[in-house]
Amino acid sequence: MSDRHYWLVKSEPNAFSFDDLVASPERTTYWDGVRNYQARNFIRDGIKKGDLVLFYHSNAEPTAVVGVARVTREAYPDHTAFDRKDPHYDPKSKREAPTWYMVDVQAVERFVRPVTLADLRGVKGLEKMALLQKGSRLSVQPVTAREFEIVRTLGTPAAL
DNA sequence: GCCAACGTTGGC
DNA sequence: GCCAACGTTGGC
Numbered sequence: 001m002s003d004r005h006y007w008l009v010k011s012e013p014n015a016f017s018f019d020d021l022v023a024s025p026e027r028t029t030y031w032d033g034v035r036n037y038q039a040r041n042f043i044r045d046g047i048k049k050g051d052l053v054l055f056y057h058s059n060a061e062p063t064a065v066v067g068v069a070r071v072t073r074e075a076y077p078d079h080t081a082f083d084r085k086d087p088h089y090d091p092k093s094k095r096e097a098p099t100w101y102m103v104d105v106q107a108v109e110r111f112v113r114p115v116t117l118a119d120l121r122g123v124k125g126l127e128k129m130a131l132l133q134k135g136s137r138l139s140v141q142p143v144t145a146r147e148f149e150i151v152r153t154l155g156t157p158a159a160l
Numbered sequence: 161g162c163c164a165a166c167g168t169t170g171g172c
Numbered sequence: 173g174c175c176a177a178c179g180t181t182g183g184c
Binding site for chain 1: 164165166167
Binding site: 010012058059063117137139 | 180181182183184
């Protein structure tokens with residue numbers, strides 16, 4: 001599938017970890033709560049069914065890529081933005097004109113060896129990886145096929 | 161807990 | 173449209 005694209009998503013394991021994804025029904029969840037326009041544009045316009053995703057733990061010990069997920073449903077409105085009681089509620093987003101979108105992702109591989117941020121720095125071929133750029137805070141980032149394979153190989157993936 | 165980097169908000 | 177103030181992210 002030469003058409004496939006690759007991504008990296010960040011999650012704080014305190015809030016939602018890779019293990020949480022694995023424990024979810026069908027190892028699948030909707031990726032809600034993205035409230036950044038650049039990340040939203042990737043979700044709404046870039047991410048396609050079948051794309052593969054590196055799952056990264058931020059604000060963690062250690063910070064690391066811990067597994068791979070697959071996109072099982074393309075962009076649809078993030079309903080948590082409509083819920084007044086949800087922490088991600090956004091009154092600007094309307095049901096008839098949603099501001100925020102989400103996709104569904106399914107866990108497919110766990111890394112036997114989590115690939116830490118420190119591991120990634122200095123790896124040949126990852127010099128331009130978005131995650132490693134100074135000040136990069138995007139929670140959804142594009143990854144090249146080559147970057148994806150390098151990181152995946154470092155992690156020693158095991159099927160779930 | 162600190163703080164640098166970045167995004168958003170709002171006064172003008 | 174500018175930009176200072178503020179809030180958030182996320183590594184350390």
